[in-house]
Amino acid sequence: MAEKQEVLPGTLNLLVLKTLATLGPLHGYGIARRIEQVSGDLLELNQGTIYPALLKLEQLGWIRSKWSVSENNRRAKYYSLTAAGRKQLVEEEEEWHRTSLIVNRFLNPAESKT
C-alpha cells in the first residue's frame, strides 16, 4: 500500500467544495467519509479537522449551513454550496489543472515537446 499523504491545507477546501458540488447538501460526517472513500484511504485525515475547515469556508461565504434531520432521524448540520462557492470551485479547479500542467512540463520535458 502506498504511504498515506497528509492533506495540504489549501486542498482540503477544494475537496470539500467538490464533494458538496457532487453530492449536494451534506453533513460534516458525510463529507469526511466521502473524502475518505474517494481518496481510497490514501489520505491521512483526522476526521475532526474537517470542522475548522468547514467553519473557515462558511466564514468566507462559500458554503452555508443549516440544522436539519438526517436519514436516521438524527439532528445534523447540513452544509451546501453558495453561488460564490460554486464560482470558487470552478476557479480552484482551473488553477489546480494549470498548476499540475506546469509542474508536469517540468517533470516530463520530453512529453511537452510533442
Next chain:
Amino acid sequence: MNRIRIFLARVRGLFLKRRLERELDDEIRSHLEMQIEENLHQGMSTAEARYAALRKFGGVDQVKEVYREERSLLGVETLLRDLRYGFRMLRRSPGITAVAILSLGLGIGANTALFTVVDAVLLKTLPVEAPEQLIIFEWQAGRPFRMSGMSGTSNVDVPPNMRGLSLFRYDVFEKMQQARTADSPLSDLFAFGPIREMNARVGEEAEIIDGQGVSGVYYSALRLQPSLGRVITEEDNQLSAPPVVVLSDRYWQERFGANPSVIGQQLILNKQAFTIIGVTPPAFTGTLQVDYQPAVTIPLALEPLLRGENSRLGTVKRPGVWWLNLMGRLKPGATAEQAQQSLNSAFQSAALEAMPPPRKADQPAQLDPKDYPRLLTESGSRGMQDRRKSYAPTIYGLFIVVALVLLIACANLANLLLARATLRRPEISVRLAVGAGRWRLMRQLLTESLLLAVLGGALGVFFAFWGKGALVAMTNRDTGLLPSGVDLNLNWRVLVFTLLVSLTTALVFGLVPAWRATSLDLTTALKHSRRMTSGASRLSKGLLVVQVALSALLLAGAGLFLRTLYNLDHVNLGFNQNNLLVFKLQPQQGGYKDERLVKFYQQLFEKFDHLPGVQSATFARVELIAADNWFNDFLLPGEQKETAPEHETMRQMVRENYFATMEIPFLRGRQFTAKDDQHAPRVAIVNETFARNFFPGAEVLGQRIRFTDDKGEVEIVGVVADTKYERQREDIKPLFYTPWQQEGDTIGTMSFALRTTGEPAALVTAVRQAVRELDSNMPVTEVSTQTARAHATLGKERLYARLLSFFGMLALLLAAIGLFGVLAHSVSQRTNEIGIRMAFGARMSNILRLVIWQGMKLVLFGLAVGAACGYGLKRLAASGIFGLDNWQRPMGDLLYGVNATDPLTLITIGLLLTSVALIACWIPARRAAKVDPLVALRYE
C-alpha cells in the same frame, strides 16, 4: 476582500460565542454517533466501535481548540474574559474598590477640571477659518525710542535692553496698510482695540458696557460669518459713513432677548446713535483677547464719536495713542518672515515720524539706528497671546498641585494592590505552576487596574462637570486669577486628556504590583508559609513616605496662605472701612463736562447729603483698596523740567469732606473747603509719607510744587495720616490730594463713598433713585461696600488658601487611608510573629507600641523628607533658576507677614499630620493587640 469577510464573520462569532460552541458540541457528538453506528454495522463491539470512532476523529479537544481560535477574535475574547474576571475580583472587596474609585475620581477629576481651563485659555484656537494663517504683529525698539502715549496691556519677550510692545498707533497702522501691494504675502491686515465703559442706551435703559473698534477688513480677514444680519465692512469704516454696530451673541441674548428684529434698531453709545447691523455667532467671543468680551463692535474710524477729544486715534490737538492690536492673514504658502519684511520699512518710518520731541535734556532728538523700532511677528491662531501668557504660570502652578494629589491617590492604590497581591499569592502561584504565562497573568492583573482607572476616570469626568461651578468661581473677575467669561466645556480634547490620564494612572499603579505579584519563587510560595513574609515591603513603605511628604508640603502651603490671608484681612488700612457704600458714576459718557459736570455733582451731593441713613457722602477719583491708581511726575520747588530727577507720587482728587467721611486722621494745616474752586489758588493736601520723603526735616506746609505736564503751582496746605492706597499688602506710598473743583477737565469716573448709619446695602435703591431723579440715563455702576471691595482685592490670596487647604486635606485623607491600609495588611501578615511575642510575655501595650511605632516611623520620615523638599524648593525658587519671566513671583512675594519657613505654621502642620497618622495607626494596632496567641500560632 476575503480577509474582510473573515474578520466580519469573526466579529459575529464574538457575539454568538455560546451558541456556536454548543452547536459544535452537537455536531461532533452526532458525527461520532454516526461513525459508531457504522462501526457497529461492520461488526465491532460497542466498546470497539466507540474507540475506533474516536481514533478516527482525532483529538476532540484539539479540534475544539482550533475551532475556537478561528471562530472569533481571540484577543478581544481574552480581554473580555479578563474584564469580567476583574469585575468579579473588584466586587469581592467592595469597600476597597469604592475607596479606590472615589479617590481616583477625585484625583482625575481635579486634573480634568483644570485641563478644561488650560484648554480654554491656552490651547483653543480661534473659531475662525484656517486660524493657522493668522499672525500677530509686535515690535521692539531700543529704550531711547519714545511714544506719544500708550494704553493697554502688552507682554512681548524682548532682550533686556530693548522695549517691546504689541500695540500700534492708528496712523502707523494706516501707513502700513497703504504700503501693502498686490503681491504682499498677506491677504489681509487688520487692527482692533478695546473701547471700555461706554454708556449704552436701548430704549429707556442705560448701562455701562465694554466694546471694541475694528478696522474694515476685520471680519473678512477672520472669515467670520454673522449669525444674524451682516458684519462691518470697509465702507462702514469711515467717519462719513452712517454709524453701525455689531452685537456679540451674549449681549444679544442678555439685553435683547435674542430677538431677531434687532437689525435696524438704534443703539445709543455715549449719546451717539448707532444702527445695529448684525450679531456674531456664539462660538466667537467677539475679540481675540482671552479675557475681554466686548458686548458691541464698531468700526475703528468711528471711535472719535465715542471719545471726542480723548480719541485715541489722534486729534488736531493731541497725537494718537499706541493702543491697537495688529494682525494679518497670510496667503497660502507665505511665511510670517515674508510678511514682516514686507511691512518693516513702512512701519519703521511711520513709527519714527510718530515719535514726539524729547521731553528731557538727556533724550536725544535723533535716534541711533540700532534703537530703531522693528517689526516682529507671532502666531495668531489663538488670538492675542499677551494675556494668555500671563495666566500660564498660575495655571501651571495649579496643575502641579493637582497632579501631586493624583500621585498620592495612585500611590494609595498601588499599595492597596500590592497588599491584595500578597493575599492572592497562593492562587497566583498555583496558576504559574500549571503553566500560565507570566505575561498572561500580569495582563490579567493590569486589566483590573485598568478597570479601576477607567471607572475612576468616568467618575472624574462627572466630578469635573459637577465642579464647573467652582471653576467658574475661579474665573471670577475679582480674583483675576483666570480670565473671566471664558467658555469652559468638556470637549473631545478634554475627554481624550482624561482617558490618557486614566490609562497612565492604571499603568503607574498597576504595573509594579503586577510585576511583583507574578515574580514568585514558586517553591517558597507554594509552601504557603506565612512566616516568610515580613509585613509591608520596602516599596510600600517608600510610597507611604512619599505620600506623607507630599501632603505635608500641600498643607504647609495651605497654612502659609491662610496666615497670609488673615494678616491681609486685619492690616490697618488707615481709614474706617465699615459701613461705607461705594459706587461709580461716569457722567462724561453722558456728555457732561465743565460747568454742567460741576453743577451735576453739586446737585447730586445735595440729594445724597439729605438721604436718611447717610451720615456723610463724599467721592474721590480713585477707589481705595480696589486695585485702582493714578500717579504723576512732579517737580519740587526750584526744579526745572529738563534737569530734574524723576519724582512720582500717587494722586487723589476728593471732595472737601473726604477725610472726615473716610475717618482719616487729619494732622495739621487746613482742610479743603468749598471755596477751593476753579477760581481760587490751587491747593493740595499730602500724606505723611509724602512730607517725609520729599521734604525731610523741613515744614511741608506752604511748599509749592508743579506737575510736569501742566500749568501753574500747587500749594500744600495740609497733612493727613497715611493710608493704604491700592491694596492691603503694599507699602505706604506718597499721596497727593487735590480738591475736585480745581481739577476741571481731568475729572473722570468718580468713586462715591457714603458713610451709612446702618447696613450700607439698604441704601442702594435710594441712591439709584436719587441719581435717576437727576438724570434717568445715568447708570450707577460697581455698587458695593468698601469691606466687600477690600475683600475682593484679596481674591487671589483667598483662592490660593482655599485650593491648597482643600487639596492638602484631601492629600492628608488619602495618605491616612494609605497608612491604615498598609498597617492593617502588615498586621495581618505578622499575626504569627505577634503570637510568638505574646507567648513570650509581651503585653498588649507592647504590641500597641510596636505597631504604632512602625507606622509613625514612616510618618516622621515622611515629614522630614517633606521639610527637606520644601526647603529645597524655596532655595530653588529664590535662586531664580526658572527665570523671572516664568516664575515672576517666587513664593515669598505671595505671602504676607509670614515667612515661607515660618516655624509656627510648620509645627502646627506637623502636629496635625502626626495626630491624624496616630489615629490611622491606632486601629490596626488595637487589632494586633487583641490577637489571641494560641490562635495565631496555630494558624499557618
